[in-house]
Amino acid sequence: MKLAEQWKEKWESQPGLMLITVVIWSIFIGLCIKAGALLFTSIYSLFKPTVAQDLFEGLNLYGLMNQEIWYYIGLVSLLIGIACLKAYMFYLMIRIFLTINLNHPFSKKVSDLISEIASVAIQTGILIIITTASLKWLIKRGFDIPSMGAYTGGAFEYLLLGALIYAIAKVFKRGVELQSENELTI
Structure with a gap:
């Protein structure tokens, strides 16, 4: 009951933050579905190889699976790792809000959560x-790999995002120090 009361109190006192939290929750759920679907279909494809033709949203790694199963497992593991990290980042955002x-x-x-998001x-x-x-290494070796821009794009953007959030975390950490000094002074 206490959690419901906290939500109600937050909703009444900070409706903008709660609205953003609802949006972040929906993105988080979508990313969890993507990561879970990739994980499930990847494991299932080991027992029924034809599933590798459509792992998630048209991702076809059937050719790679037929050529070399260990490279297939490695690549799919990397893709699942990326999806899980993205979902975890939104989970941390939910905790902040x-x-x-x-x-x-x-x-x-909050300062620690912001630092963790940067990381x-x-x-x-x-x-x-x-x-x-x-992927470039596998393609160079002649493996059948489809275009995977939707899964492997945005590396620079995430690095830049991490750097910016790290700077914000430093400012926030300083804000914590100043706020605690003000509370001690008063």
């Missing part, structure tokens, strides 16, 4: 770079 209080916005918990964004960018390099 449920934790933050606009009356006293600077808190250690996850950088990890996502690096994993996308590794996946793209792996």
